[in-house]
Amino acid sequence: MEKISCPGFQAAGVEANIKKQGIRDLGLIFSERPAKVGGVFTRNLVQAAPVVLDRELIQSGQARAIVVNSGNANCCTGVQGMEDAKTMGQSVANDLGISSDQVLVASTGVIGAPMPMDKVTDAIPELVKSLSPNGFSDLALAMMTTDTVPKLVSKQGKINSNKFTVTAVAKGAGMIHPDMATMLCFVCTDIDADPDYLSYALYMACERSFNRITVDGDTSTNDTALILANGFSGVSIENSIHKASFQGVLDDVLLYLARLMVKDGEGATKLVEINVSGALSDGDAHAVAGTIGNSNLVKTALFGGDANWGRILAAAGRSGVYLEPDRINISFNDVLMYHNGMGCGPEAEKIATIVMKKPEYAIHVDLQIGNGKATMYTCDFSYDYVKINADYRS
Amino acid sequence: MEKISCPGFQAAGVEANIKKQGIRDLGLIFSERPAKVGGVFTRNLVQAAPVVLDRELIQSGQARAIVVNSGNANCCTGVQGMEDAKTMGQSVANDLGISSDQVLVASTGVIGAPMPMDKVTDAIPELVKSLSPNGFSDLALAMMTTDTVPKLVSKQGKINSNKFTVTAVAKGAGMIHPDMATMLCFVCTDIDADPDYLSYALYMACERSFNRITVDGDTSTNDTALILANGFSGVSIENSIHKASFQGVLDDVLLYLARLMVKDGEGATKLVEINVSGALSDGDAHAVAGTIGNSNLVKTALFGGDANWGRILAAAGRSGVYLEPDRINISFNDVLMYHNGMGCGPEAEKIATIVMKKPEYAIHVDLQIGNGKATMYTCDFSYDYVKINADYRS
Numbered sequence: 001m002e003k004i005s006c007p008g009f010q011a012a013g014v015e016a017n018i019k020k021q022g023i024r025d026l027g028l029i030f031s032e033r034p035a036k037v038g039g040v041f042t043r044n045l046v047q048a049a050p051v052v053l054d055r056e057l058i059q060s061g062q063a064r065a066i067v068v069n070s071g072n073a074n075c076c077t078g079v080q081g082m083e084d085a086k087t088m089g090q091s092v093a094n095d096l097g098i099s100s101d102q103v104l105v106a107s108t109g110v111i112g113a114p115m116p117m118d119k120v121t122d123a124i125p126e127l128v129k130s131l132s133p134n135g136f137s138d139l140a141l142a143m144m145t146t147d148t149v150p151k152l153v154s155k156q157g158k159i160n161s162n163k164f165t166v167t168a169v170a171k172g173a174g175m176i177h178p179d180m181a182t183m184l185c186f187v188c189t190d191i192d193a194d195p196d197y198l199s200y201a202l203y204m205a206c207e208r209s210f211n212r213i214t215v216d217g218d219t220s221t222n223d224t225a226l227i228l229a230n231g232f233s234g235v236s237i238e239n240s241i242h243k244a245s246f247q248g249v250l251d252d253v254l255l256y257l258a259r260l261m262v263k264d265g266e267g268a269t270k271l272v273e274i275n276v277s278g279a280l281s282d283g284d285a286h287a288v289a290g291t292i293g294n295s296n297l298v299k300t301a302l303f304g305g306d307a308n309w310g311r312i313l314a315a316a317g318r319s320g321v322y323l324e325p326d327r328i329n330i331s332f333n334d335v336l337m338y339h340n341g342m343g344c345g346p347e348a349e350k351i352a353t354i355v356m357k358k359p360e361y362a363i364h365v366d367l368q369i370g371n372g373k374a375t376m377y378t379c380d381f382s383y384d385y386v387k388i389n390a391d392y393r394s
Numbered sequence: 395m396e397k398i399s400c401p402g403f404q405a406a407g408v409e410a411n412i413k414k415q416g417i418r419d420l421g422l423i424f425s426e427r428p429a430k431v432g433g434v435f436t437r438n439l440v441q442a443a444p445v446v447l448d449r450e451l452i453q454s455g456q457a458r459a460i461v462v463n464s465g466n467a468n469c470c471t472g473v474q475g476m477e478d479a480k481t482m483g484q485s486v487a488n489d490l491g492i493s494s495d496q497v498l499v500a501s502t503g504v505i506g507a508p509m510p511m512d513k514v515t516d517a518i519p520e521l522v523k524s525l526s527p528n529g530f531s532d533l534a535l536a537m538m539t540t541d542t543v544p545k546l547v548s549k550q551g552k553i554n555s556n557k558f559t560v561t562a563v564a565k566g567a568g569m570i571h572p573d574m575a576t577m578l579c580f581v582c583t584d585i586d587a588d589p590d591y592l593s594y595a596l597y598m599a600c601e602r603s604f605n606r607i608t609v610d611g612d613t614s615t616n617d618t619a620l621i622l623a624n625g626f627s628g629v630s631i632e633n634s635i636h637k638a639s640f641q642g643v644l645d646d647v648l649l650y651l652a653r654l655m656v657k658d659g660e661g662a663t664k665l666v667e668i669n670v671s672g673a674l675s676d677g678d679a680h681a682v683a684g685t686i687g688n689s690n691l692v693k694t695a696l697f698g699g700d701a702n703w704g705r706i707l708a709a710a711g712r713s714g715v716y717l718e719p720d721r722i723n724i725s726f727n728d729v730l731m732y733h734n735g736m737g738c739g740p741e742a743e744k745i746a747t748i749v750m751k752k753p754e755y756a757i758h759v760d761l762q763i764g765n766g767k768a769t770m771y772t773c774d775f776s777y778d779y780v781k782i783n784a785d786y787r788s
Contacts, residue, residue: 044712076736077736079735111705112736296783301784304783306785310467310506314438317438317439318440323439325440338506342472343506382780386694389694
């Protein structure tokens, strides 16, 4: 794997034995200088202790580090859970020689089990010692739960011919549903910007990426996206042209990770883009795309390679938005399947079945009653999704 | 199987070879005298031709017969589909010697394939000849698609010491979601009542039965519930006491069939009752119960026998209603699993795991902030659900 880094940042991932032996499960990001911070959090009313803590901490607008563990979500763990989250932050702060209110905390894994704090605190000295500019891939490994591949990416942009970098790591394979940040994602950048703007830019990028993907329609109690900006590049976001340049790169980074999450969706074998156009509004198009992308019947048909446009149409019909069934066109890539209120026949289905053998393809649904459009990324629904989730804690 | 009938009604189910040879796939109900009719239909905007036709026909308030086929939904079949639905009704009317506007039509099966009308019309003479007071079990067989058991029941009630009967057949195992009648269900009764009341009583009974069950969150394009009342018993529904007596029996009949559908849910191995209490309103409780009952993560945990109350809590948290996570109690039958913001420990989980081995059990979620309550019936989510739906058309 190519080395991924971000100027002025270090990262690490070590084995704390929270999960099985020989697997990284504790990670750290550290900014060499004070950084501005922004965040986007789950909208679920049940929230893990670290989410509650981070919401509070980012109010200051500044942070230096993020410590993260996998294997335990530290959620529904009562007063002790909040103590444990604070202890994690405090231990890292001590070893880094910074204030504990500069350390954000994130956890992912099983809900409701107490945090194995001895293991966590024992591993923190080694974690801090392992920090390195090239440590992002170890960090990405340490964040994985049911993920089968680590998820990280780095992209560069230019403002006034000055280069800046956006590097991000994420984890997410299940409990993926378009409702705010639906996983863990940490973004490091060497620009300088004000914290309110950072949260806004991150929110917008989430809307265009993580809020466009669905794996199983469930949302998590731990979903957190954080951005740290340390100003290392000397590039400062000061006007709307700068904002557009930065947003473009940030959107690209998050969309890359979002697509990676769907491809790595629990048990997924296909990445399918659902494009809805011709709706009365973008909101309507989003509702139709979401209902299709989230339908178990559509997703099992995608797994079976069955060009069952009837299920797509039925899902559109129950999405709650106005549509006229007889005007809708449905295509698999460029193969028209449904037109003028009827299927396009067995020949079209035969060609569509070939399309459906590809690892990635698009389903186009044109409602032909307006200009609203939206795209959603989904995956198929396989035996392995059931296996992974029936056995998750065992 | 015990013989199920309803005074003044005859039924039949025959093999028309719409599906495979040797399987009944064409059914008929006939009322020996003119009957009043009521109906409840899918809210999906994509509606099969028979649904459109029946909506129109029941405006007259009268009907004598219902013809139904499985194996083909006659949906998204354009102008020809409506012609075919009318032809089905006309052929039955001819053989029965009644007017075609007295024959309702229903279809269930694959969407988007043209109706094999030759097979249907060829089989209608035999279908009509097979009519018999004891034909309801053949009819129930002829309505099955992915159902593994025929679904029918008959119950009796009394009004002013006069006996009346409510007999119903249904089909449904997938595409089951609480949004209006989510399957086919035909009710025969020997009371007399006015058609508007019949539709209302049927609607209320659907609310209390079919709208409380979920298998996969999808709703169908063909969902139809019909009720025929032929007055054979001499019992007439004239006041609110009569209505309460009749509604009680009708509710029982539909709830029995609804529970049967969940038990027979595609791939289901468990029937689980989700009881939510202590919500701010019944509507809130319904939303929480529905979100839990419909969560893929909860349903795969039910399949795995994993007492994962964290997923139940997480589903409640995203249901969109107000709740206070620390006040919630979660029990499996009478085993308290989550209390005071924390899990009740490994001992409780061990006992709950025994509960989860039962074929039927209840999950109680008490929000403790109000008096709203609701019950939803769901099933687990197994490999076989994926198998059945990935292969459905092949």
